[in-house]
Amino acid sequence: MEELHVIELLAENVKRLSAVKIRPDGAGVIVVGGDNDAGKSSVVDSIAYALGGKALMPEEPLRRGAKRGRVRVDLGKFVVTRTFTESGGGTVTVENPEGLTHRSPQALLDSLIGELTFDPAAFARMKPAEQLETLKSVAGLDTTALDAERAEVYARRTALNAEVRRLRAVVEAMPTHDGVPEEELSVGALATQIEEARAHERAYQKLESREQATDARVGDLCLKKAELENQIKSMQDALTKLTETLHTAKNLLGDLQRERRALPYPDTETLIDTMRGIEKTNQEVRDNRERTITEGQFDAAVIAASGASEIIAEIDQKKAAAISEADFPIEGLGVSDVGVTFEGFPLEQASQSGRMRVSVAMGFALNPKLKILLIRDGSLLDEGNLSLICEMAQEAGGQVWIERVGHGDECSVIIEDGAIQGAEKGETNDGDE
Numbered sequence: 001m002e003e004l005h006v007i008e009l010l011a012e013n014v015k016r017l018s019a020v021k022i023r024p025d026g027a028g029v030i031v032v033g034g035d036n037d038a039g040k041s042s043v044v045d046s047i048a049y050a051l052g053g054k055a056l057m058p059e060e061p062l063r064r065g066a067k068r069g070r071v072r073v074d075l076g077k078f079v080v081t082r083t084f085t086e087s088g089g090g091t092v093t094v095e096n097p098e099g100l101t102h103r104s105p106q107a108l109l110d111s112l113i114g115e116l117t118f119d120p121a122a123f124a125r126m127k128p129a130e131q132l133e134t135l136k137s138v139a140g141l142d143t144t145a146l147d148a149e150r151a152e153v154y155a156r157r158t159a160l161n162a163e164v165r166r167l168r169a170v171v172e173a174m175p176t177h178d179g180v181p182e183e184e185l186s187v188g189a190l191a192t193q194i195e196e197a198r199a200h201e202r203a204y205q206k207l208e209s210r211e212q213a214t215d216a217r218v219g220d221l222c223l224k225k226a227e228l229e230n231q232i233k234s235m236q237d238a239l240t241k242l243t244e245t246l247h248t249a250k251n252l253l254g255d256l257q258r259e260r261r262a263l264p265y266p267d268t269e270t271l272i273d274t275m276r277g278i279e280k281t282n283q284e285v286r287d288n289r290e291r292t293i294t295e296g297q298f299d300a301a302v303i304a305a306s307g308a309s310e311i312i313a314e315i316d317q318k319k320a321a322a323i324s325e326a327d328f329p330i331e332g333l334g335v336s337d338v339g340v341t342f343e344g345f346p347l348e349q350a351s352q353s354g355r356m357r358v359s360v361a362m363g364f365a366l367n368p369k370l371k372i373l374l375i376r377d378g379s380l381l382d383e384g385n386l387s388l389i390c391e392m393a394q395e396a397g398g399q400v401w402i403e404r405v406g407h408g409d410e411c412s413v414i415i416e417d418g419a420i421q422g423a424e425k426g427e428t429n430d431g432d433e
Contacts, residue, residue: 004075004112004370005399006030006047013062013069014049014084015042018418024399027371029390031378032403033411039418040403044374046071047401050082051113051370053092053106062086063418075370078102080109112370120363120373120400124347124355128339131347135333135340138365139326143319147337150315157308160301167298174291177284184282190275197266204265211256218253221246329365330358353385360389364396371398378404386410 009022016039024030034040048056050071062069062084069084077096084090094105102108123131136142225246228239323335332343340347342354350358363373373393375381381389381402393400407414407421414421 003368003397004077004372006073006372006401007076008072008074009043009047010070010072011043011046012071013066014046014071015039015058015061015063016418017042017046017063017415020413020415020418020420022413022420024412027397027399028393029386029400029402030412031386031410032401032413032415033406033408034415034421036405038415040405040415041376042418043413043415044376044401044403047073047372048374050080050092051109051372053082053109059088078108080105113367120359120375121356123359123362128346128348131340132335132338134362134366135328135335138362139328141322141326141335143322146315146319146322150312150319153308153311153315157305157312160305160308164298164301164305167294167301171291171294171298174294175284175287176291177288180281180284180288182285182288184285185278187275187278187282190271190278194268194271194275197268197271200263200266201268204260204263207256207260207263211253211260214249214253214256218246218249221249330361333358333361353388356381356385357388357392360392360400361396364392364398367398371396373398373400375400375402378402379406383410 005027006024009024010020011017012019016037020039020043022030022043032040032043049061050073067086071080071082073080079095079097080092081095082090082092092105092109094102094108096102123134126134221242225239225242228242232239326335328334334341334344336346338346340358342350342358347355347358360373364371367373375389378386381404386402389400389402404411
């Protein structure tokens with residue numbers, strides 16, 4: 001379908017307008033000037049009412065005191081006529097040049113109207129995420145798969161880096177010991193030695209106890225022997241027997257003493273100390289082994305995180321290639337992970353003129369069929385911005401209708417008391433700009 005412009009606008013009894021006819025000179029900027037409350041906003045609004053329908057109309061679109069009103073917009077290929085009545089009713093028709101009426105007029109208009117037709121500056125007011133999705137749609141740029149893959153790998157790398165930090169802290173906190181064997185020492189043989197030593201110790205103590213008891217007995221016998229010697233005459237037989245017994249006891253004592261001296265006293269404390277040393281050594285061996293294992297886990301985590309970073313870099317390269325090949329509506333426009341960029345910076349950091357350029361470019365890009373944009377509050381635009389918008393409209397082959405307080409040379413039409421300045425009441429203007 002060929003591009004559509006407003007060839008003629010006729011508005012009667014709409015808001016503050018009595019009767020206005022404007023014939024723009026093709027593509028470009030149409031500045032509607034005038035004082036506050038003169039009706040200049042009503043001119044721009046009447047185009048929105050005619051094309052957008054009830055979704056854009058206020059409760060009372062009709063001029064106060066009027067019985068009927070209408071807006072007629074000639075788009076060349078179509079003529080749109082919307083009427084208003086005092087009771088709140090009205091009609092809409094869409095006719096071709098041959099006078100044939102379209103069966104579903106509003107559906108046809110909705111298919112022509114873009115998202116930013118009636119407020120291109122709305123793009124600059126969108127949240128960064130909304131701007132990003134809108135621009136991707138215009139440029140035919142779909143990075144959904146790459147973004148999802150990158151998010152997944154980024155999350156995995158984040159987890160790996162957290163594991164790297166955790167393992168690094170664990171490794172740094174773990175002890176390390178020099179001069180210890182790689183394998184733990186066996187305490188089983190030493191335990192057997194200790195048990196044998198304790199058995200020897202018990203035997204030694206038993207012999208020592210018997211020795212002490214026998215020694216005491218020898219002493220008693222010596223005393224008795226002395227007593228018997230004093231009574232030797234009367235107790236010779238007893239003395240002889242006692243002598244024999246004493247001799248036997250002495251022999252036994254000697255045997256016990258020799259046996260004890262042949263069996264040295266076991267040093268169990270030294271063996272226990274040795275066991276403690278082995279356990280300390282074994283603990284150090286275990287410490288070193290656990291540190292080696294953890295260091296291996298740390299190295300593996302570092303390698304995995306590095307691999308994830310490489311995958312992210314590859315995804316970013318693919319995404320950058322896709323972005324570089326995208327057909328953006330204006331030079332310098334781009335996308336980042338969080339929003340739209342202009343000349344390498346986030347759009348919200350761009351100058352007012354930069355944001356205006358982007359908004360107008362996006363407005364025309366989203367309106368490939370009906371190249372008409374409506375800008376209110378045009379008083380905020382300086383001469384440079386007006387000139388810039390005019391150039392963009394000419395390049396895009398579109399129209400930008402701007403309402404603006406003032407009577408300067410930049411105004412295409414000046415509205416005064418609901419009509420074009422200089423026109424008689426009830427008279428319309430045939431449109432020199």
